Amino acid sequence: MKCLNNRAESHLTGQVESEVDGTANGGWVNHGYRGSPPPLPRAVSTIYSPRPHFQGSSDGAYKLDAPRNPEEPSSSSSSSSDQLITKKRRGCCSFVKGLWGTAWTENTVNNREKFVRTTLRELLVYVLFLVDVCLLTYGMTSSSTYYFTKAMTNLFVTTADESGVTFQSIGTMEDFWTYVHGPLLDGLYWTRWYNNQSLDRGDQSFIYYENMLLGVPRMRQIKIKNNSCQVHQDFKNEIIGCFDVYNDKKEDDLSFGLVNGTAWTYHTEKDIKGSSYWGLLTTYSGGGYYQDLNRTKEDSANILTDLMDNLWLDRGTRVVFIDFSVYNANINMFCVIRLVVEFPATGGAIPSYQIRTVKLIRYITTWDYFILGCELVFCVFILYYVVEEILELQIHKFSYFKSIWNILDILVILLAIVAIIFNVFRTVKVDNLLGKLLEQPEIYADFEFLAFWQTQYNNMNAVNLFFAWIKIFKYISFNKTMTQLSSTLARCAKDILGFAIMFFIVFFAYAQLGYLIFGMEVESFSTFVKCIFTQFRIILGDFDYDAIDRANRVLGPIYFVTYVFFVFFVLLNMFLAIINDTYSEVKEELSSQKDELQITDIIKQSYMRAFTRLKLKKEKISDVQKALQSGSGEIEFKDFRETLKEMGHADHEISAAFSQFDRDGNQILDADEQERMKMELEEKRDALNAELNNLGKNYEEKVLEKSPAAPNEPKTSSSRTFVDREQFLRLTRQVLQMENCVAGITSKIELIMEKLELHENSKRIVTNVDSDKSSSDRVDRTKAGRSSRKPADCPDAM
Structure with a gap:
């Protein structure tokens, strides 16, 4: 029983430490949403930066070494090289994930917060790319x-x-x-x-x-x-x-x-x-x-x-x-x-x-060279997105092409690559043409070819910029308001496609009728293609009725009236009715859905974690200062360690803090070392106080923006809807203590339930054994009775 109690207490202690350590890494995540990442298994850093030691196992995994006691000798060179290799491997993986991590390369299906954060990071990178593309496009044109x-x-x-x-x-x-x-x-x-x-x-x-x-x-x-x-x-x-x-x-x-x-x-x-x-x-x-x-x-x-x-x-x-x-x-x-x-x-x-x-000669002025720098940045962005799409294609294979956004990504990248190639070709070609023209000024300067392709290049950039702007919808789709357009079009696509067939049958029938009736006299009906565009212009109200009437005084008015009635008043409004009906359904469904994690929620959670993390750092610095004040004269490591362990600090944190200021390595802090430690602690404490104050001011401003005072109520401190920072942190600690107590009680109840189950199992075993013995006794007695009756029955049988 004592052993079980010790296990429960150690479990409770570990749980409390993990709760406190995890407050800076997801501890304030709203778990009512789809999910949140578990807290990272690391302690909150204070005045030191504890560096965990990793070692490779036979199965390729990496595990955390036990904290090294300062009294133990330093590790060998082989262990330090293993640590270096481990850091390089972990750093490379984290670098790739951080640089090319997208919603398609990371598992964000059951983690709404991770999905929003990844999407926001993608959006930030893409906005920088979009700004660069706009500078390039508009830098090539002029009024x-x-x-x-x-x-x-x-x-x-x-x-x-x-x-x-x-x-x-x-x-x-x-x-x-x-x-x-x-x-x-x-x-x-x-x-x-x-x-x-x-x-x-x-x-x-x-x-x-x-x-x-x-x-x-x-x-x-x-x-x-x-x-x-x-x-x-x-x-x-x-x-x-x-x-x-x-x-x-x-x-x-x-x-x-x-x-x-x-x-x-x-x-x-x-x-x-x-x-x-x-x-x-x-x-x-x-x-x-x-x-x-x-x-x-x-x-x-x-x-x-x-x-x-x-x-x-x-x-x-x-x-x-x-x-x-x-x-x-x-x-x-x-x-x-x-x-x-x-x-x-x-x-x-x-x-x-x-x-x-x-503009065929590109680089002359300072602005031109700035555009050249933007072009180099553009090439880097294209290389970045090429690698990103390759990684996504490797992960999802052919299902990658099921998303229209991925196809749009490939289209933008291909157009950009063509633009880069043409830019280089145009620069070389113009230099050759101008050199030849300067040598022979009396010949014809044939710039028609270059002008044509430069115009196509500009057109391609315009289309690419259009697609680049449309692609922003890919990154803001986590907001349900932004998904109304795409959801409406996706849902009514089949209805519109089916109705479009009927619409264009009637539309082309009228186009052929107009071409055959008015094509000989009216320019806008002189070809079948012109008839099509003319009828679109009639829908928008741009038409020349007098020309139609002069061409045919009988069929002209009949054509115009019937076309406007059937195409404009009937078919076109049926199109709008389909879209409006679908939009109403989509809006109603979205309004009834539960609100998912939004950007404002993430901002609030970031503030909460920052407050808690800075407060914990400040408290740990205060604990170290108390440990220094408790000692008289020189402080030995064991006394320093015992004092901080009573305050709830881990061994590796205490060792790191002590060894940072123990310059001579004698496991004793003399007066100079203590003074130096006190000075640095005071500096870090002041810096944390300043950071807490600044963060508090920013948070109060954000809360004021989200929760303004009533229209008729003066904007005073009493009308604010937020609590004091110290009060909030005090409540936070109380909630953590309550959660720890509940966790301890829960663990003890689990232990009691396990003991009750063991007791019930033992009782069942005893009952089964007794029943087996009684049944075997009855069988023996029955056999004995039969054997005693058998001799008397034998003569009768004879």
């Missing part, structure tokens, strides 16, 4: 880009000559030649000031006095073969030639006209390093007949006159391109301009233009 584009548009597109012809008003080949001899040449060559004085820059043109013309402009046309289409038998005598609509297989590649230059001989796309172009009518190849202009206005005018006189444009011409590039050093921007005039088989001309303002 000057718009004004640069607008200036070039006004000069080459909207400027008219004396006859009033502008680029946008070109309708015939004659208008084209009028434009190139007038507004085009006037806009390309700026060699004099407005007072007719020379710019003193030779034959180099500076458009608007600020934008340098790079190289020389180029004109290129694409022709179609004669007799590329069939003429009806009745018109063969009147119509000699037939030129079909553009088709790359029917493109003319024969020399014509003067046959003595690039303008009259065909060049393939590979020869001139061209690229295809998507025009208003069709897509054109990068080959054709081209003519480079000169660096002076007079020479270029002579070249254009020569082309016009020799009928460079004819019935076979399907498109003409005018390409040139300018550079503005003030804002470090390139403007690549392409003026396009398409000549359809119907006759006439359709002008269009494309102006790309891009």
Whole structure:
């Protein structure tokens, strides 16, 4: 019985110590939630930093060594090397877990607090990544880009000559030649000031006095073969030639006209390093007949006159391109301009233009080099997320792809890798192009390829930034308010998909009807694709009813009224009804659910643990000071140890504190060592008091924010809803003592129950033995009776 009582007391003591030690590591976690991590098996640090010794076992596990007594000799070099290896292994694992630990790599299913903390850490890292991406994206653009584009548009597109012809008003080949001899040449060559004085820059043109013309402009046309289409038998005598609509297989590649230059001989796309172009009518190849202009206005005018006189444009011409590039050093921007005039088989001309303002030279100013630093940080982030996704993929295998967020992660990473590769390619390519252009300034500066891919690069970054912002929902999904959108869309996805089939059947039926009825007269219905977008515009209220009515006075109103009624009033509102109904269900379910662990709860728990941890440190320092004051003169280790053990301190803590100040190692603290120990204890005690005060102020401010005073009640100290810090800590200690007492009583009751079970088992065993003996006696008596009766029965049997 005495042994059992000793075991119960030791169990109670260990439980109390673990409770006190665990208050700094989850002791104040609200266990009413899904779960909380168990307290770490370590003591709360005070003025010393006890370093537990680990040793490897045969099964690969690591266990804690017993605390070393200062009187014992130091460990061997082998034990210290084992400790070093152990620390390295534990440090590496904790580093990997801390750096790449996510909700997908750690087991957070039954631990709500760990899930929220891990998600918050992921969110913090991702916010830093998002800030870096925003700096990169917006650092590559500028408001000057718009004004640069607008200036070039006004000069080459909207400027008219004396006859009033502008680029946008070109309708015939004659208008084209009028434009190139007038507004085009006037806009390309700026060699004099407005007072007719020379710019003193030779034959180099500076458009608007600020934008340098790079190289020389180029004109290129694409022709179609004669007799590329069939003429009806009745018109063969009147119509000699037939030129079909553009088709790359029917493109003319024969020399014509003067046959003595690039303008009259065909060049393939590979020869001139061209690229295809998507025009208003069709897509054109990068080959054709081209003519480079000169660096002076007079020479270029002579070249254009020569082309016009020799009928460079004819019935076979399907498109003409005018390409040139300018550079503005003030804002470090390139403007690549392409003026396009398409000549359809119907006759006439359709002008269009494309102006790309891009930043091809990246690193000049201090801000540019700051963006370079952000690009390097971006590469580090991408490497970090690549490793993270690989770890998650190794753990979850193919189930990893079941989450839409993981697919979004991979998409963002792939787009980022492509952007990094293109960034390097663009930098090298621009350097080569500029070097070649500086050596030969009279050649055509072909920046069209780079401008096109730079634009695609910017578009890709814009899409990537969009996905990066959407990805934030992945990290704030632990809040039930934030999950309403995703839950609503996920729940009504099947209903919307099924209803969308019916909606688009009706929608495309109306699109075909509009194309067939109005396609010949109304531009917005001229193609089936335009019909689709026009009907979306009608839903939003942007439409031209008069054009529909003019095209067909009977079917036009019928089409419009029935479309608005069925599509807008019926089908579209059914879409909204499905979403609203599902949203109401989701909101009702979420409101009835039990509140899970929130961020505010974690913040409160952190404050509570910090208060308790600092208070325990302060109390242990006070215990050490009492132990110093209890001694007279020199203090021996055994007296110091006995005093602190009575106060509830562990052996390894006492040994660490004593050895820290026992400089000579004689296991005795002399007067100087005691004075030095007292001074350091006072300093640490003052520091802890200051930290407690600061933490208390911050906590009070947080409580005030969460629990403000009543509207009509003055904001005084009496209206606050929190208790004093000292009172709170005193109540905390009382609760711990109560829990320890209850635990002790519970353990004693368990021991009593075990004894009662043992007693009951022993009684059952005795009862069974007695019953077995009695039954065996009855069997023996029965056998004896039978044997005594058998001789008397034998004669009768005979």
